[in-house]
Structure formats: structure tokens, C-alpha cells
Amino acid sequence: MAATKEEIIAGLAEIVNEIAGIPTEDVAEDKSFTDDLDVDSLSMVEVVVAAEERFDVKIPDDDVKGLKTVGDATNYILEHQS
Amino acid sequence: MAASLRSSKGAPYARILGTGGYRPQRVVPNEEILKHIDSSDEWIRSRSGIVTRHWANDDETVAEMSLAAAGKALADAGIGPEQVGAVVVSTVSHFMQTPSVATEIAHRLGTGKAAAFDISAACAGFGYGLAVAKGMVVEGSAEYVVVIGVERLSELTDREDRSTAFLFGDGAGAVVVGPSDVPAMGPTVWGSEGDKADVIEQTTPWTAYRDGEVARFPALRQEGQTVFRWAVFEMAKVAAQALEAAGITPEELDAFIPHQANMRIIDSLAKTLKLPEHVAIARDVETTGNTSAASIPLAMERMLATGQAKSGDTALLIGFGAGLVYAATVVTLP
Numbered sequence: 259m260a261a262t263k264e265e266i267i268a269g270l271a272e273i274v275n276e277i278a279g280i281p282t283e284d285v286a287e288d289k290s291f292t293d294d295l296d297v298d299s300l301s302m303v304e305v306v307v308a309a310e311e312r313f314d315v316k317i318p319d320d321d322v323k324g325l326k327t328v329g330d331a332t333n334y335i336l337e338h339q340s
Numbered sequence: 341m342a343a344s345l346r347s348s349k350g351a352p353y354a355r356i357l358g359t360g361g362y363r364p365q366r367v368v369p370n371e372e373i374l375k376h377i378d379s380s381d382e383w384i385r386s387r388s389g390i391v392t393r394h395w396a397n398d399d400e401t402v403a404e405m406s407l408a409a410a411g412k413a414l415a416d417a418g419i420g421p422e423q424v425g426a427v428v429v430s431t432v433s434h435f436m437q438t439p440s441v442a443t444e445i446a447h448r449l450g451t452g453k454a455a456a457f458d459i460s461a462a463c464a465g466f467g468y469g470l471a472v473a474k475g476m477v478v479e480g481s482a483e484y485v486v487v488i489g490v491e492r493l494s495e496l497t498d499r500e501d502r503s504t505a506f507l508f509g510d511g512a513g514a515v516v517v518g519p520s521d522v523p524a525m526g527p528t529v530w531g532s533e534g535d536k537a538d539v540i541e542q543t544t545p546w547t548a549y550r551d552g553e554v555a556r557f558p559a560l561r562q563e564g565q566t567v568f569r570w571a572v573f574e575m576a577k578v579a580a581q582a583l584e585a586a587g588i589t590p591e592e593l594d595a596f597i598p599h600q601a602n603m604r605i606i607d608s609l610a611k612t613l614k615l616p617e618h619v620a621i622a623r624d625v626e627t628t629g630n631t632s633a634a635s636i637p638l639a640m641e642r643m644l645a646t647g648q649a650k651s652g653d654t655a656l657l658i659g660f661g662a663g664l665v666y667a668a669t670v671v672t673l674p
Contacts, residue, residue, distance in 0.1 A: 298386070298387065299564060299565055300387065300564070300565070300568050300604050300608075302565070303565050303568045303569045303572070304572075304608060306569075307569065307572075307573055319563070319565055319566045319569065322565060323565075
């Protein structure tokens with residue numbers, strides 16, 4: 259069953275916590291991965307791969323560049339999850 | 341009717357008998373790199389784990405560095421140059437198309453008329469060379485083979501590209517492969533993905549520079565995020581396949597010696613592979629940089645020299661790079 263928006267944000271928060279050590283409560287829709295969450299370009303790849311597995315979605319490298327905020331990633335997953 | 345041919349007969353198995361490395365004398369700290377790019381020591385360290393690298397002087401040529409490394413490997417193996425049947429050199433930064441640098445090295449090592457050739461498999465080149473050497477020893481076309489990975493990547497570095505200027509280093513690593521009574525080199529899991537040729541590449545052909553089509557001497561460029569994803573997640577699968585092919589469980593492994601591309605790749609690869617705590621992980625990239633084909637033998641030599649790994653240990657090796665190409669195998673350390 260497809261994940262809801264709230265479930266995706268919560269899932270991303272757990273992933274960001276695991277990879278960058280940021281508290282889950284700091285991960286919100288309007289937060290920028292790079293500027294607010296200490297996720298650099300290489301950590302972003304790890305976040306994306308973890309999100310792909312968790313939400314059964316494919317996020318090609320070309321699309322990763324467009325995912326600036328947690329909201330961007332959430333919407334992308336909402337639209338592309340199978 | 342086909343006549344019956346006699347085949348050669350080699351050793352039952354092959355093993356690595358000795359290692360040797362050569363690091364150029366000049367140590368280049370991040371501060372020197374920062375003269376040409378807008379970055380910081382902290383940024384370089386956090387993205388790559390690299391603190392210093394070695395860059396060769398004019399007299400530290402591909403041949404000279406190789407000779408130094410190969411001489412040490414032969415001494416370590418206790419093998420005389422006259423016993424060497426083949427010299428295999430992997431490099432992408434020997435700026436003489438022909439003859440191969442391997443022939444000069446074979447001659448100057450004193451191997452007599454050993455077979456000698458260069459191979460081009462970028463950062464997987466050492467693994468490709470090992471696979472070929474093992475084949476020769478077991479097939480019987482050479483009893484002892486010197487395998488060298490050598491690079492002067494400083495010459496293919498764009499000093500003004502802030503994403504790659506700090507990455508590359510120079511050096512040579514060598515091993516001697518010879519006969520063994522017991523299996524000591526597992527099956528090689530290798531391959532190429534030419535559909536990803538543009539992910540890591542030389543910026544332009546030499547001829548474009550000659551013909552004035554580009555002002556800048558060719559350099560290496562890469563798609564950082566794409567390379568990172570492939571190197572960590574796809575190569576973890578290849579590494580696991582190499583372990584399985586050798587019949588080795590992660591618990592039985594003593595050392596993990598991946599291509600020293602970048603500390604972040606090494607750490608993420610080890611994490612993805614879920615290696616047990618006791619496995620020693622090569623992190624030579626910190627003070628050697630990314631030396632492409634030379635990185636695995638250099639890291640192996642340093643682990644053995646510092647006691648991080650010891651003779652008889654079981655090590656997983658994996659190289660991956662431009663092509664894209666990859667090669668992984670499990671070996672018993674010399």
C-alpha cells in the first residue's frame with residue numbers, strides 16, 4: 259500500500275537521522291537537505307537509495323538534483339511510488 | 341581431422357607471493373591544492389577524507405616508480421627477476437602510446453625476455469592484472485608474474501576543478517603472483533558497463549588538444565553523485581559475489597582492501613557490506629589520494645607493513661572505475 263505524506267516525512271526523518279545524525283524532530287517539509295540538515299551531495303545519494311528501498315520508488319540521478327527540500331523529496335515519492 | 345595438440349601445464353593454484361610500493365617523495369597537502377580552487381581544507385577532508393597526496397617529480401616517471409615497486413615486491417617474494425615469465429602493467433597515465441611501458445620495466449628489472457604488456461582498466465586495472473596473472477600461472481605460460489599498478493594522475497588533474505583537484509595522487513604498487521599448492525586467489529568477479537562510459541572520463545581526446553580544438557590539456561572528470569551511488573551500492577553487490585564465489589563468509593574475512601577512491605566511498609561500501617567489526621579496512625586514501633590502478637597494491641603493502649593485516653590473512657579486494665569497469669576477488673595475503 260502506498261505511503262501517505264505523513265508516513266513519507268516520518269520515514270525520511272528516520273533515514274536522515276541514520277545517515278546524518280540529525281534528530282528526527284528537526285526533519286520537516288520546509289527543511290533543505292544541504293543547508294538545514296547537514297546532508298551533503300554524497301550523503302544525499304545515501305538518503306535517496308535508502309528512500310528508494312523504503313518506499314519502493316526509483317529516483318534516477320538526474321532527478322536527485324531537483325530534490326532540495328524534504329518537501330521536494332516527499333512529493334517526488336508520493337508521485338512516483340508504486 | 342584435427343591433430344591432437346599438447347597443452348601447457350601450470351601450477352595447481354596461484355597466490356600472491358610479495359608486495360612492494362613506491363610513493364613519490366613530494367607530499368602535497370590540501371593547502372597547496374587550495375591555491376587554485378575556492379574551497380577549504382575542511383571541505384576536502386569531509387568530502388574525500390584526503391589530507392595529503394604524493395605528486396611525482398619529473399624523474400619519478402611511470403617506469404621509475406614501477407621499477408622501485410616491482411623490485412621491492414620481488415625481494416619480498418624472494419624471487420629473482422630471471423624467474424619472472426611475464427610483466428603486466430596497468431596504467432592510464434603513461435604518456436607514451438607505444439611501446440608499452442611494461443617492456444622497459446621487464447628489461448630493466450632483468451627478467452630477460454619475459455612477456456610484457458600494458459592493460460587499460462583504470463581503477464580496476466590491478467584486479468584485471470591479477471586475474472590475467474593467475475590465469476598465466478595456472479595455465480603454465482609463466483611461473484612468476486609481476487603485476488604493477490602505476491599512475492601519475494597529477495598530470496591528468498585539472499588544478500582548477502574544485503570537484504576533482506584534490507582527489508588524485510601518483511604512485512606505484514606491485515605484487516608477484518606465482519604457484520601455490522592450495523587455493524589462495526578466489527574467482528574474479530569482473531565486468532564492464534560501457535553504457536556508463538561518460539560517468540568518469542578524460543575530458544577530450546589528445547587529438548582535440550593537438551588540433552587546438554580545446555585550450556586545456558585533457559584531464560579526468562566525473563559525475564560525483566552517479567559514481568558514488570554505483571561505487572557504493574552496485575559494487576557492494578559485486579564484492580558480496582566475490583566472497584560467495586570464493587566460499588568465504590564475512591566472518592572469515594580479515595581485511596577489506598577496496599580501491600582507494602574516496603574515504604566516503606570506502607566507509608559507505610564497508611557499511612553496506614555489513615562487514616564484521618574485526619575486519620581491517622584499508623584507508624590509505626587519507627595520505628595517498630586516489631592513485632587509480634596503484635591504489636589497491638599500495639594499500640595492501642601499507643596494511644602489511646603497519647601490521648593492520650598480516651601474512652596469511654584473507655582479504656577482499658575490489659577495484660572499480662572509468663569504463664565503467666570493476667573486478668573483485670578474495671586473496672590470501674603474502
